[in-house]
Amino acid sequence: MDNFIVTTVRKPTPDVEKLAEEISSKLGGKFVTREDFSFDKLKKLHGTENILLVKKNSLSVVTGDGELFFHPNTAHLRIKNLREGDGDRLIDALKISDGSTVLDCTLGLGSDAIVESFIAGSTGKVVALEINPLIAEIVRRGLKNFSDDSEHVLTAMRRIEVVNVAAENFLPTCADNSFDVVYFDPMFRRPVKKSSGLNAIRPLADGRPLSTEIVREAVRVAKFRVVMKEHRGSDEFARLGFKIVDGGKYSSVTFGVIEK
Ligand SMILES: C[S@@+](CC[C@H](N)C(=O)[O-])C[C@H]1O[C@@H](n2cnc3c(N)ncnc32)[C@H](O)[C@@H]1O
Incomplete structure (x- = not known):
């Protein structure tokens, strides 16, 4: 799967940025620095619907249908x-x-x-x-x-x-x-x-x-x-x-x- 980019929350710590780069090289999606862009802007700029978002303690994917994150649910x-x-x-x-x-x-x-x-x-x-x-x-x-x-x-x-x-x-x-x-x-x-x-x-x-x-x-x-x-x-x-x-x-x- 290559139709996604990897980025971080706004103002990431160096650890979060490093993790995002590691995940990008592991999974293949292009790493882009978040700066102050909204998800919609990033999607337009990079021609993708999917953003792998790296946060301090978790990952999520922002897709066209919402944000997918881990939770034990039921x-x-x-x-x-x-x-x-x-x-x-x-x-x-x-x-x-x-x-x-x-x-x-x-x-x-x-x-x-x-x-x-x-x-x-x-x-x-x-x-x-x-x-x-x-x-x-x-x-x-x-x-x-x-x-x-x-x-x-x-x-x-x-x-x-x-x-x-x-x-x-x-x-x-x-x-x-x-x-x-x-x-x-x-x-x-x-x-x-x-x-x-x-x-x-x-x-x-x-x-x-x-x-x-x-x-x-x-x-x-x-x-x-x-x-x-x-x-x-x-x-x-x-x-x-x-x-x-x-x-x-x-x-x-x-x-x-x-x-x-
Ligand atoms: C309905 S969800 C499973 C939900 C899961 N039982 C739970 O409790 O959250 C189906 C998942 O299986 C994956 N999947 C579908 N076909 C697969 C396959 N052939 N090999 C591995 N994973 C597959 C899908 O990508 C999807 O994430």
Whole structure:
């Protein structure tokens, strides 16, 4: 991805400016000094819609649809519910527990991966893949540095291993049965509009449908099952061979599973 520039907040400290230059050489976007320009002016001057913004303790991307930054989002409440003995629909579909190993092929903003990591615990493992380099970088740094949450959430966040790679390129490098479960949460064929948490991610996220090949590879790599989240009534479950396991009567999303 090269259609972006890297800049800082106005009046950056030398550390922030240095970090912006490092990130620019790592990810390939051109570094430009912020001076006193507005985002709109910078976009016009540099012919891009996307600005990777480096701040003192975090990164964000300013896209045409808003500002994308890392936040645990729903993970906080879901972990609280799990700790109080309530269920979680994803965890019920994955059927994971302490010590499980999870390959999450679609990291996005990482909420699902944080909940998986909370359940897998210190003896388990969550590897999370993200094809877009800007999303991967923001979320990798957020998982490492975000500090405004409970110890349970932060510990789960720190354990996640983020890889900036396409799942179709990573899966073939994995041995048979090398993760207990493989999980996909692709961008829905029909976006759930009220899912505003995902609005800013949309211009950057890869929206291709899953291929039958990628699902076949996931089945080879999973020891127990492959799980996919999609919108209720999606034809993707039947097309890709997933059995719908979760009614979730009042929810707009559903989980499908391929058991081995
Ligand atoms: C709906 S979001 C995932 C949301 C995530 N489950 C969460 O809890 O925040 C889908 C993400 O997967 C990424 N993605 C889509 N196809 C991919 C692929 N083939 N390999 C790796 N990442 C992919 C998209 O760029 C996007 O960031």
